[in-house]
Structures are given as structure tokens and as C-alpha cells.
Amino acid sequence: MEILKEISAQLQFGDDEKVFELTKQAIEQKIDPQIILADGLLNGMSVISEQFRNHDIFLPEVLLAAKAMYAGLDQLKPLFIKEEIPTLGKIVIGTVKGDLHDLGKNLVGIMLKGAGFDVIDLGKDVSPEKFVETAVKENAKLIGMSALLTTTMPMMKTVVDLLKQNNLNDKIKTVIGGAPITKKYAEEIGADAYAFDAAKSVECAKNLLNN
């Protein structure tokens, strides 16, 4: 459908006003909201993700596209009340206890949402118990944690250990990231994956949830 291609194209240009208008028109034309989401918005974001991975575009363009995606998404959300919003899976994300840095975590949330995941963002300074309780309550399959200080990194191990203690580590996977975090650290604490950046986090999420 032409209008969906146009939504995708304008999202890629980062034109949030046009995406808003076109999404509104698509809804008025009684196009299935799931199709508007998949073939319009997520289609556009997947092109953006691919271009970002290939270094054809950079962070500002991704974020402009994300704003446009949200402009469309906010109109579709009310239409999904009576049915499940189609997603690739639920992910709980947050910055660990004691840490207030959230820019990286916000970017991860945006990229995951753009890839079709249902993201529950707990914000910053999140206790280990809150990560686990929320994941259980929401039936999430993945916990994504961010830390930017060497003093707060250990909270990630606490979350991993909590999952093990409650026999949840097979059901709920963990991915970690942040400036002081390394693959070696992820392995040491028993996290399931390490994401170097926001783009990598999407790849990790897809791998972990597909397996």
C-alpha cells in the first residue's frame, strides 16, 4: 500500500510531523493497525537499523527516525487495547542501582522498540529485586542492564545471582552494557550476553530470544 511505503520513507527521513499525518490518514482509511505498525513504522526502522549497522547513517538520524516512529506509534497504541500489540518479546531494561546515567539505556530502549520488542523501561537507579520482580510479573524473557560506573557494575552480578537463586536463569536471560563493561566481565558474572552498543543490543536480544 502506497501510504505505508510513504510512512516508512518519511520515518527514514526523520519527519515526525509527516509520519503523524500519514499514520492518521492510514487509520482513517481503516487499514489494520498491525499492518500500519509492521509495514509502515517497523519497516522504516528496520531500514534505519540496517543503515546504522553499516555506518551509512549515524546516531542523530537514528534518533530523528525514532521520534518519527513514536509519532506514529502513539496514535496506534490506543487501537491495540483490545488485542495484543504484536511484538518479538518483552524486555525489561534499566540502569542499575546507584547509577543515574541513562542516555545509553534510552538509546537501547529506542532501538529495541524500533526492532519490534515490547520494552519495559524501569528507568535509573533500579534495584536488583525490581529488575527480577518486573521480569517475572510481565513475563519478560530478557533483562537488559546498563551501568557507567565501576562502583555500580557489581549490581549486575546481583541480578544474575538472584535469577539463579530463584531458578529463573533459564527462563529469563540477561544482557549487559555500558562504558566500563566488557565481554570478559559479562562472562565472569554469568550474564548471557554483552552488548557493546545500542545496535548490538538488538542483535543480542534477537539471538537470545530466538534461542
Add this chain to the structure above:
Amino acid sequence: MIESVKIITEKIIPLIEDITLQQGIPKGSVIKDNIKSLIEKSLSIFQDEAEPSCIISEVSQNDFDKIFVGEGNNENEAPLKMIYPQADHLVLFAVTMGEGISRLVTELFNKNDFALGSMVDTVASLAADKSVELLENYITEKFVGNKLTNNGFMALSYSPGYCGWNINAQKKLFSFLQPQQIGISLNESCLMTPLKSVTGVLVYGNKSIHQFDSSFSFCFNCRAQSCIERNERIFNH
């Protein structure tokens, strides 16, 4: 004695090429109009909202020994461990861009204005770094005094959390300098708020004391690598 240093916002506005580099755009790339517009807007916002302030205080080697050791979690070998004993002067500093700019970044993200929020955040981070560079020049000029040239003497900054100097040294630094008086607080995890704040020590001495190889164990995982650029600028220009 604690001294307040005036930081003029116009003097800490970062260069556009530094902003684009920090946003992940490689040097020499063509910058699209919508990104140029974002940059202009973020610079304007920063000029309106930032409230930079700064304090400094000279400390003795004895006192800095305690600050450097902190809670005793430094790497065994760290560049500053070799550098500061050779200094002529050691000056603690704290600089902040103010709470307003951090709050604004959060508000922009809450309104889904991610690109602008990220850009303002980048401008504020770079401006904080630029403030520290201004302080380095200020301290250098202060100690060079009336001499016609600095004869190869200079002040360079070092901060806890980098290059083997454990971040929990912030606690001792805070107890000496009291940056709370310019609105900077430190939580249990040694996180400073407002986020766009920098603290550390300015080490003044012959520039040769600042030269070191980036071959420490922690260098391997370092993403910043700012020491390499700095050494290049000072020793090879």
C-alpha cells in the same frame, strides 16, 4: 583556600566538529541540513540554560597523597601515581554545567525529542571538558606569573575514575574541596549530580612529567583514549 573561578558560557561552547565526532559522525562527513539544524538548536539551548560554575583549591603533596589513595582501590600502577610527586603545584578542582541542563535533557527525552536531547547532552559534556581545559590554562598562567614564557611548564587535569585512579577517591576529594558549595553532590556509588560535572586535580609542573605510555593493563579496555590525543597535542605539535 577555596577560590571561585568564573566560567563564561560563550568560552566553553564546543566546536561543531567535536560535537559531530562525539555523535559518532566521522571526521570529513557531509553534515545533513537536519543535523546542522539540530546542532544549532542545541547550542542555543545550552547557551540559554547552562549555569557553569567552578571552584579550585591548592593542596599540599601530603594532603594529595591521602586523596589519591582514596579508599585504597587504585590500580597498582597508574600514571598519576608517577606524575603527581613531580609536580610543583597540585590544585583540586570541581566544575559543573548546572542542574538545569541535565534536567532539560531528561525532559527532551520524555517528550520523545531524542535527537535534540542527545545533542544537548553532547554539547554539555564537551562544554564541561572545555571548562577543564580553560582551568588548565588559568592555573598555568597563574603559576607562570610574570615570566615571558612558560618555559615548558603547564597544568594538566586528572580525574578519579580514569587511568587507574579509582572513582571512590571522589569521597576524599569531596571532603577536601566541598564541591557541594557549587551544587555538586556525590552519592554512595560516587556518582556526581548534576551529571555534567567534573572533579579532579590539576597537576602543574614541567610538561615532561605528564608524558606516559598508554600501555597499562586498564588501557586495553579504555574507550576514551583521550590521553593519546592529549599527548599528541602536547608533545608532538
